[in-house]
Amino acid sequence: MPLIRQIHKWASVIIGIQFLLWLLSGIFFNLMDHTKSAGHTYKSHTQQSVEVDRARLVEPNEVLHEFNSSISLEPIQLLETPYYLLTHQKGLYEDFENHYTLVNAYTGIKLTIDNGFASELAQQSYNGPGVVSSAKLLQYPLDDFPKQKNATWQVNFDDDINTSVYVEAGSGRIVGHSDELKRFADIFFMLHFMDYGNEGSFNNIQIILFAFVTLWLSLTGLIWTVDLGLRGQYKIKYFSKQQGVKLFDKNQKGIGTVTLSNHTNLLDGLIEHDIALPSTCGGGGTCGRCKVMINPIVKSTSADHLHFTDKELQQGYRLACQHFSNDVENMTLIDVTDAKKHSLVLSSSRFVSPFIKELRFKLETEQALAYKAGAFMRFFIPTAKGVSIPLNLPEHLKPHWHHIEHLEYEHLACTRSYSLAESSINTEELVFTIKIQTAPDHKSLPGAGSSYLCNLSVGKTIEALGPFEEFFVKENNNKTMVMLGAGSGMAPLKSIIEEQLALDAQSSHDLNEKVRNIHFFYGARSECDLLYSEQFYQLAEENDYFHYYPVLSKPNEEWLGSQGYAQEILALNIDILDDIDNIEFYLCGPQSMMTETMKLLKAHGVKESAIAFDAFS
Structure with a gap:
């Protein structure tokens, strides 16, 4: 199925481009002067003849x-x-x-x-x-x-x-x-009839191949549609049914029966019963975390094939986010987290950069949560109307948004995961730094989750699941910590840094306790995109063992700090930070940064066990 999806995608690109060319050439044919475009501008239409002897x-x-x-x-x-x-x-x-x-x-x-x-x-x-x-x-x-x-x-x-x-x-x-007018028109005839070989005919090999590509697009689309239907992806809520499913833990011990709707996938259905499976992709089938065993065995999806071996598939291993309760009688939960669903009330919302907001939530009825720094929560975004430009945008930030086209749109319900930006040691609030995902062009919609949350009014509530503790500091060692982040990848790293500094402050009275050195490399586009820079400068000034390295990729002339990308500055300093075997690396940022940094660390012989990362993108 992944191959069929890839072929379908690229075939649709080819078809789409040609349809656009047909549209443009068709418009030209309607506007052009047919006499001139036929080359007849200076053609004589009178024929002289003489009487034959x-x-x-x-x-x-x-x-x-x-x-x-x-x-x-x-x-x-x-x-x-x-x-x-x-x-x-x-x-x-x-x-x-x-x-x-x-x-x-x-x-x-x-x-x-x-x-x-x-x-x-x-x-x-x-x-x-x-x-x-x-x-x-x-x-x-x-x-x-x-x-x-x-x-x-x-x-x-x-x-x-x-x-x-x-x-x-x-x-x-x-x-x-x-003439020139006809030759110009011939370009549009070539595009319209796909006569790229200049054969002067629409009965050419290009249009024949195009017909086969169109047929393949239709067939792969049909196959894909049938596959989604068999997987239960097309559900009409009005016709949903309830299905009882027996649950077992990983030791095959029965833990009861739950009633699940066949309109909701197993991952989200279990949450309604306060059973949370690990998932970092929000149910997209890409992280492969929500593993279960289903009996009787149901048809596997392309996402299942990516994350399980053939033997595991035969045993009934599946991803809960990819399946529904139809035909499921028994389900074994491979891994269950302690995460719970919470109702959060927005207490504060402010811009910390032109495109990133700091959101602070309080629990509506519960006591404060305790969690390891670096944790994240999964937000349940409801169906709603959205706008491409944030509401109540501060006047001084409007120039940064002038190139964004104003757009009103509707989005469906979805889930999105965001890292906590402050440690539970320092605050009882749940703090997030969320980048508003703008649309790359007018044909695409902005990020549904980030736009909804960043336009949420103070006092409004939203449901979130978590916290999930999957990216955190390894305990019981005093190795040097190197943090590398960019953009909104700041959130979990900031939380970890604050947690470590607080713990070090508590243990500083013990002369036998060694304080860990922390080096924080953070990359941004311009100085106004540096999140919490004043706070980190102050921490570096107050703590001899904390070092802050802000890096700008497109600074102005007044910037005196490092220029380029955070991973490049790390490469220049990696040999002098500490012995390579005495360093732990913590990474969070865009995929390009993560890929380059992994190559850098591998080239320096860093062991995989010494690298922790949160691939938020």
């Missing part, structure tokens, strides 16, 4: 006898002189390959159309202001008339649109006129 004509039978390979004879006039056009080989159409002989009807002498004769014929068909500038004999193929397969004279005129008149060398027939 029949007494002087050579007997046609004599001509046929002399040229005995002829299959037909036709009287014509060229430059007011009668000729016999003898056909020796005749194609289905005039442009197809033909073989002619021209014979003067008065003298019986064979005519060969040369440069001068062709120029005179062209002038007779031309009524523009130009004069003949050149004439040359061309063989197939002709750029202006790709269907013409016979040798043809191209007679050029020095007028304002560079007119060319084409005269067939064998018969003297005017093949056609071409």
Whole structure:
């Protein structure tokens, strides 16, 4: 199925581009001047003819006898002189390959159309202001008339649109006129008929292949739709049913029966019963954390195949987010967290950079939560209306948003995970730094989760699951800590730093307790994007064992600090921070930063066990 999805995606790109070209060329055809775009701007539509002196004509039978390979004879006039056009080989159409002989009807002498004769014929068909500038004999193929397969004279005129008149060398027939206007229109005909090989026909290999690609797009779309249907992805809530499912723990001990709706996937359905499975992707099937065993065995999805071996699939291993309660009788929970669903009340919302907000929540009815720094929570975003530009945007931040098009839209219910930005040691509030995901273009919608949360009014409530503790500091060692982050990847690292400094302050009275060195490399675009910089400068000043390295990729002229990317500054300093075997690395940021940093650490021989990361993107 992943291969089918990839093929479907790229096939749709090809189809989409061609449909756009059809639309643009169709608009051009409706607006263009058809006479001029056909090359007829300076074409003479009057044909001169003279009365033939029949007494002087050579007997046609004599001509046929002399040229005995002829299959037909036709009287014509060229430059007011009668000729016999003898056909020796005749194609289905005039442009197809033909073989002619021209014979003067008065003298019986064979005519060969040369440069001068062709120029005179062209002038007779031309009524523009130009004069003949050149004439040359061309063989197939002709750029202006790709269907013409016979040798043809191209007679050029020095007028304002560079007119060319084409005269067939064998018969003297005017093949056609071409000029800059026609050549421009031919580009749109090429795009419209997919004639990228310039064959002069819509019956070409490109359009045949396009038909097969379209057929494949339809088939893969049908296969994909059927697959989603079989997986229960198309559900009408009105027709939802309740299904009882027996639950077992990983030791196959029964833990009861729950009733699940077949409209909700197993991951979200279990949450309604206060059973939380680990999941960092919010049910997208990418993290592979919500593992269960289903009996009887149900059809596996493409996401299942990515995270389980064939043997595990045969045993019934599946991802809970990818399946529904249909046909599920028994389910074994491989891993269950202590996370619970909470109702949070927004107590504060403020911008800490042009595109990042700090949100502070309080629990509506419960006591404060205790959790390890670096934890995250999964928010349940309801169906709602959204806007592409934040509400109540401060005046001084509006210039940063001037390029964003105002857009009102509706989004469906979804879940999104965000890291906590402060340790529970320091505050009873749940603090998050959330980047508002803007739309890359007017055809895309902004991030539903970030836009909804960052536009939430103080005092409003929202449900969230967690905290999930999956990215945290390893205990019981005094190794140097190197933190590397960028953008909103600041959140878990800030929480960890504050937790460690608080713990170190508590243990500083014990002379036998060694304080851990912390080096924090943080990357941002410009100085206004540096989150909590004043706070970190102060912490570095107050603590000799905390070191802060802000890095800007696009600073102004007044910036005196490091320039480039955080991972580049880490590379310059990694050998002097400490012995490489005495360093633990904690990473959180965009995928490009994470990939480059992993390569850097691997090149320096850092063990995987010494690297912890939160791939929030």
